[in-house]
Amino acid sequence: MHGSAFRHKLLTVLLLAPATVWLVVFLVLPFVAIVVFSVGERAPEGGYQAAFTMAQYANLPARATAFWNTLILAPVGAFACLLVAYPVAYYLALRAPERWRLILLALIVIPFWTSLLMRTYAWMYILGGRGIPALLSYIGIEDLRLINTPGAVLLGIVYGYLPLMILPIYVSLERLDRRLLEASADLGAKPLSTFVGVTLRLSLPGVMTGLSLVMILLLGEYLIPSLLGGGKVFFIGNALVDLFLQSRNWPFGSAIAVTLVFVSVVVLIIANRVSTRFSGARQVDLI
Amino acid sequence: MSTAPVPDIEFRGVAKRYGAVTAVSGIDLAVPPAAFVALLGPSGCGKTTCLRMIGGFEQPSEGQVLIRGKDMAGTPPYRRPVNMVFQQYALFPHLDAGDNVSYGLRQLRPRLSAREISLKAGEALAMVQLAGYGRRKIHELSGGQQQRVALARALVNKPAVLLLDEPLAALDKKLRTDMQIELQNLQRELGITFVLVTHDQEEALSMSDFVCVMNRGSIVQVGQPSEIYHEPADLFVADFVGKTNLLAGKVERRSGELVEVMLADGSVISARSRNGVASGEAVSVSLRPEALRLGASEQGTFQGIVRNRIFLGSTAEYAIEVPALGTLLATADHQLSQDLFKPGEPVAIGFAPGAPLAFSGVKENGEKQRETKNVEIVS
């Protein structure tokens, strides 16, 4: 009896060990280091110097514009993504012929396997002077500016993060019991009422998962805005690259990073609340 | 005929095909108002398909479905005056019991006031004995309670016809019996038509005014329960509805409704045949267990040995082995047969002259090839 209980426990520990080690080494320790850095001081030659001060946090307003831009970009980008992703996921899960589903899903995911950098460069050329504007000039539309506009950034973001939004929504719609839709129609609900009252409600966990995933990744995004937006607007991502790699002000960079993590956690908590509240589903845990 | 009321539901030459699969075909049926009708048949015979065509979830490939005299072609489910209790209830998991019930009320235009909605939803819940359960989440209800919520939800908009797809299949026996009685009472109180789909012949016979027996996508017989039981239209119905003994034989001679059938043991018995079997034809003779009379003397038609006896209180069920005929089931009433027969005892089996029914065809492993026909309920 004791032997088997012990073996059972040992097995559990062994199974969990790799993940635990991974999390501790690559998530917990770096985060602890960042927190420690954030209350330190910049060494005169750059880097970190031990101290205990809140000065870095007090200095956050110096990067207020970057924060502000990011806090706009993340939700706007995520919602733009949602607007494009939901109809696609809906079609895939509820309308597409069954034997086509996997193929269509694969077609959505496969581009994701190549580097985002390469795909964003591709967009630079497509939107740039010799891309779409050149084609349009043939039919007489001149001087159309696409690259280096907010629209180009939004397009790049929607394109880059679409699969991350489609997949969770697809999963929640795919799981949706079709008879609930029939029951709704049977009770007199017109198609739009059924969509709002049943389909959308029950796919909210997927929507919230997609929104929070994309939003959190967008909080750290800087590549797409700098390549497609002309690098004139700065985001937290740009600030972090600058502080850690160029001006080597690690403590200030760390304070910004900690704040970013804090914002992400708040986003997650809100997303979780919303989806449990409205769908009657169980918690969606991302972390 | 001109005084005949408009049927609540009417199928006119309806067929439904899914690609190459023909789910049902040649369905003609008229359900009179305020009737309790059961669609009875084995798995895959097309009961659900018929129900879904009434609900508007499937469109007939051929023919018409009419509700209260109106052709429903092209009418979507949300515009049909019928409601359905789905097989696994299909309750909305994100709504509590009360909101599930009021879902239909919220769809009405012009809109009802919040007070009216909660009043009517409360009444519907009370009708299924769930007053006070409105704020319960669906997963906090037992299977039987969920069943009642589904019923209340379907009835709250006062449909002309209530459709029930095997509503009791998931309940235990005791609860099922209670719900059967409750459904019957509800149907009588509300005075609307209930169409119940079931593959349980006891349920169909005990609950409904009319039973519509289906097999392989066609209607085989429509009639009152006693008619279905006592005058089955063919071998399939005789076998599917109730217990019966089927004896294979060959028609020796026929005169009118009566045929002389020679059985496997060489004995010749006289049986009634409704759908004219020909001389020389292979037939099955159906003898209900309760039609058999057991006696100790040698004067029965068959002689057998009791193999098994199940005591059932007021009756007893016997399995009797008869040489060359196999095992016959007999139900004996204690008041009539003074003494109980014990396993191993010899017994003589007799029956009333009108009891045996002859049907063309021989049963093989429950599958049989038969011509189909369409019948209509005459009310």
Ligand SMILES: Nc1ncnc2c1ncn2[C@@H]1O[C@H](COP(=O)(O)OP(=O)(O)OP(=O)(O)O)[C@@H](O)[C@H]1O
């Ligand atoms: N969507 C569909 N596509 C293809 N075939 C179908 C479809 N729905 C039903 N069928 C076929 O139609 C026939 C009748 O099905 P139906 O569901 O009406 O049977 P049923 O009498 O309700 O059976 P059960 O008692 O098992 O529920 C079956 O042979 C089934 O395989």
Ligand SMILES: [Mg+2]
């Ligand atoms: Mg069925």
